[in-house]
Amino acid sequence: MSYAPFDWIDDEARRRADAGLVRTLRPRAAETELLDLAGNDYLGLSRDPEVTAAAAAAARTWGAGATGSRLVTGSTELHAALERELAAFCGFEAALVLSSGYAANLAALTALTGHDSLIVSDAGNHASIVDGCRLSRAATAVVPHADPEAVRKALRAHGGRALAVTDSVFSVDGDAAPLGVLAGVCREAGAPLVVDDAHGLGVLGEGGRGALAAAGLAGGEGIVATLTLSKSLGSQGGAVLGPARVVRHLVNTARTFIFDTGLAPAAVGGALGALRLLRREPERAARVRDVAVELHGRLVAAGLTAVRPDAAVVSVRAPSAESAVRWAADCRAAGLAVGCFRPPSVPDGISRLRLTARADLTQEQIATAVDTILATAPLPVG
Numbered sequence: 326m327s328y329a330p331f332d333w334i335d336d337e338a339r340r341r342a343d344a345g346l347v348r349t350l351r352p353r354a355a356e357t358e359l360l361d362l363a364g365n366d367y368l369g370l371s372r373d374p375e376v377t378a379a380a381a382a383a384a385r386t387w388g389a390g391a392t393g394s395r396l397v398t399g400s401t402e403l404h405a406a407l408e409r410e411l412a413a414f415c416g417f418e419a420a421l422v423l424s425s426g427y428a429a430n431l432a433a434l435t436a437l438t439g440h441d442s443l444i445v446s447d448a449g450n451h452a453s454i455v456d457g458c459r460l461s462r463a464a465t466a467v468v469p470h471a472d473p474e475a476v477r478k479a480l481r482a483h484g485g486r487a488l489a490v491t492d493s494v495f496s497v498d499g500d501a502a503p504l505g506v507l508a509g510v511c512r513e514a515g516a517p518l519v520v521d522d523a524h525g526l527g528v529l530g531e532g533g534r535g536a537l538a539a540a541g542l543a544g545g546e547g548i549v550a551t552l553t554l555s556k557s558l559g560s561q562g563g564a565v566l567g568p569a570r571v572v573r574h575l576v577n578t579a580r581t582f583i584f585d586t587g588l589a590p591a592a593v594g595g596a597l598g599a600l601r602l603l604r605r606e607p608e609r610a611a612r613v614r615d616v617a618v619e620l621h622g623r624l625v626a627a628g629l630t631a632v633r634p635d636a637a638v639v640s641v642r643a644p645s646a647e648s649a650v651r652w653a654a655d656c657r658a659a660g661l662a663v664g665c666f667r668p669p670s671v672p673d674g675i676s677r678l679r680l681t682a683r684a685d686l687t688q689e690q691i692a693t694a695v696d697t698i699l700a701t702a703p704l705p706v707g
Contacts, residue, residue, distance in 0.1 A: 345647050346667070362680045362694055363662040367637045368527050368609045369685030370599045371559030380560070383594025391587030396576070399587025407597045408564070414600060415526070415535050416543030417550065417566040421575055424588050426523050426553025427453040429563030431460060432579035433519055433551050434490065437571070438463035443487035445479045447471065447502065449495045451521060458490075470495075473506040480514035488517045493536035494524035497671055497679070499617075499638030501529075504540040511547060518542075519549045527557020528614060528636045532607030536636075557603070560595035562588040609684040613637050616691060617682035623695045629702065639680040640666075641698070648703040649676035655701035661694055 341347050370376050383403055391399035404422055412420035423429045434457030438444055442463045446454060449470040458465040464483075468475035476489050489511050491502045504520065511518040525536030537543040537550055549567035554560045565575055575582055603609060617634040624631045630642040643649035646667040653665035656678075664679030671677065678698070686694075 345650065346669070359657070359660055359662045360690055360694060360697075361662045362683075363664045365524075365556040365681055366559050367557045367613050367681065367683060368533075368559065368599070368603065369683050370557070370602065373559065373599070373602065375602055376559055376595050376598045379598025380591040380595035383597075384589075384591040387590035387594075389591070390589050393587065394583065394585060395587040396583060401587075401590060401593070403590055403593045403597065404587065407593050407600070410597065410600055411552070411564055412566055414604065415522075415550065415552075415566055416538050417568075418544060419569040419572040420564050420566045421572045421582065422554075422588055422593065423563045423565070423582055424585050425561070426521075426551065426555065426563035427456075428581040428585060429551040429553070429565050430454050430521060431457045431581045432575055433549055433565050434458060434463075435461045435581075436575050436579040437488060437517065437519070437549070438486075441485065443479070443483040443485065445476050445487065445489040445516075447491045447495075449497065450490065450492055451496055451523070454490055454492070454521060471500070471502055473503055473510050476507060477510045477513070480510065480516055486516075487514065488519055490519040491521070492524070493520050493522040494529070494636040494638065496524060496638065497666055497677065498632040498640040499524070499634040499636060500632060501525075501536065501635035504536060504542060508540070508542050508545065508548065517547045517549055519551065521551045523551070523553040523556060524636050524638060526552050527603060528610055530610070533557065533603055533610030554592065554596040554599075558596045558599040560599060561592035562596060613682050613684040616684065616686050619691055620680060620682055620695065623691075624698065627695070627699050629699070634682070637682045639682065641678040641680065643667075643676045643678060644703055646676045649678060652678060652701055652703050656697055659697045659701060661697040663698070 387401050393399045408420040408422055430453040438461045440462040444458050444463045444465045446458055446467050448467050466479040468479055480487055494501050508518050522535045527533040529536045530538035542548050552564045554562040617637050617639055620639045621631050621634055632640045649665050649667050653663050656663050666679050667676040668674050
């Protein structure tokens with residue numbers, strides 16, 4: 326018998342191809358003529374001269390890498406400054422910066438639970454939350470999407486140590502979680518509420534302070550937020566925000582913090598530069614919300630089915646997975662980059678185009694994007 330340890334990979338690849346689910350990398354050039362409604366640069370800060378200058382200055386000052394884990398040599402004065410300013414901006418007592426938003430969710434969920442506890446997780450939560458639940462060793466109850474009563478029932482049934490976790494804004498349809506009601510349910514049960522505010526920071530709340538600030542929950546004793554620095558702040562990395570004792574606990578117990586190399590200084594500097602710019606230009610947050618509402622309104626008026634956005638994500642339904650892929654490809658060929666969500670990435674099995682509004686889009690660019698989507702739609706519109 327010949328030794329072929331990876332033949333099974335070829336079999337799986339054939340099954341993916343037959344199902345139309347093959348994913349491929351598409352390296353982009355530094356400069357492109359594509360109009361980008363696929364990335365998550367909500368505030369248009371990833372190429373802002375002030376932000377890139379801050380990133381470059383940090384690299385020149387602190388080096389290309391953090392040189393070690395945060396507990397060894399990977400914590401710089403710049404990391405500490407970002408944590409202070411991020412916590413103050415979002416209304417929390419303390420913050421802890423990690424190498425990604427993914428690592429932040431893993432840190433929070435694994436460090437705040439254990440084998441004798443329960444996590445109540447929304448069915449629409451991001452994959453990083455799903456993986457955090459799996460790694461936590463806690464029992465996990467997945468409840469129907471945006472259903473506080475289901476959360477209440479799950480917490481009551483457990484009776485022991487537990488927490489609930491939800492996205493603030495869900496990445497597939499762009500709808501917002503009922504945070505105020507969920508917080509009340511958690512208070513009744515004596516359980517913390519962990520909120521992934523990746524899509525809320527920079528978009529929701531006064532001046533972009535996030536969904537928890539908008540809901541009046543920021544800084545609450547039972548509230549923990551996780552963030553990414555790679556969307557509205559145009560950089561890289563993640564953070565956990567909450568009471569100081571929670572952050573101290575993570576420093577001592579969260580494996581994705583303890584055993585990971587610290588976030589590179591350039592990413593820290595870029596995120597800090599973007600945060601300071603947003604503080605000076607809070608109107609960027611309102612602008613991105615306005616752009617999302619306008620995109621949605623124009624597409625729906627033309628006959629497409631789209632979910633009204635609660636933040637920056639506009640979700641447009643497609644007839645099938647195959648038509649969604651073709652639609653996105655046709656948009657790209659016409660000069661417009663859009664996201665394409667299809668099974669198994671969508672929990673409800675409905676394929677979509679996913680558009681992300683940006684604060685720096687002009688009215689002409691908005692019109693061009695809408696015209697392109699309508700011209701390439703797989704079914705007659707109107």
